[in-house]
Amino acid sequence: MYNFTCHCRQLTYGYIGQPACCYSCHCTDCQRASGSAFTTNMIVDHADISLVGGTASELCYLHNDEQLQVTCCPCCGTDLYLFFTNRPSTATILTGAFLQQHWFRPVAHIWTDSAVSWLSLDDELPCFAKQPAWEDLADLWAFQFDKKR
Numbered sequence: 001m002y003n004f005t006c007h008c009r010q011l012t013y014g015y016i017g018q019p020a021c022c023y024s025c026h027c028t029d030c031q032r033a034s035g036s037a038f039t040t041n042m043i044v045d046h047a048d049i050s051l052v053g054g055t056a057s058e059l060c061y062l063h064n065d066e067q068l069q070v071t072c073c074p075c076c077g078t079d080l081y082l083f084f085t086n087r088p089s090t091a092t093i094l095t096g097a098f099l100q101q102h103w104f105r106p107v108a109h110i111w112t113d114s115a116v117s118w119l120s121l122d123d124e125l126p127c128f129a130k131q132p133a134w135e136d137l138a139d140l141w142a143f144q145f146d147k148k149r
Contacts, residue, residue: 003052004080004097006073010054013071013080015093017048021141022095022104024125027111029063033079037116039094040106046083046091060085107140108132 001014020043030039057074060067067085072078083091095104109121113129121127126140 002103003099004093004095005099006054006076006078006080006097008073008076008078010075011056011073011078011080012052012054014050014052015044015048015098016050017045019044019104019141020090021137022106023108023110023137024106025110026115026119027131028114030111031114031116034094037119038109040096042093042095042104044091044093046089049081049091049093056080105144107144108137110137 001016003012003014005012022040022042024038024040026038030041031037033039055074056071059070059072061070062068063084068082069085070079070082072080078097079094080097081091081093095101098104106125108126108128109115110128110132111130112121112127115121128136
């Protein structure tokens with residue numbers, strides 16, 4: 001199990017399973033939500049996430065005309081994961097919350113048209129100016145594991 005936690009460590013979740021994908025997003029929504037230049041997100045099966053300790057808060061708001069539910073810490077406000085209510089079986093974990101950072105690697109940068117100007121994306125990952133097709137990201141994720149074999 002891989003644990004992920006909030007900043008104050010009052011809320012911890014566990015993740016078991018195989019991610020569908022992991023990528024770094026440079027869209028302005030992620031920049032505003034994180035207070036940073038980008039987020040690194042992992043797409044997972046929601047059923048593979050479980051509460052380990054603490055009590056979570058849930059915030060709901062509209063994002064591009066879809067209801068988004070964010071699970072966060074009521075003490076420090078750290079967002080831990082989110083999902084769209086019309087697709088509740090799939091969740092997005094914000095990977096900065098993982099206590100173990102060695103086991104995953106993003107496969108692409110997306111929304112690079114809105115990346116901050118001072119950031120140099122020279123890590124050889126594919127870059128997508130906007131939102132790529134889900135199949136493109138999933139293929140990159142699968143290819144990453146094929147190369148390790």
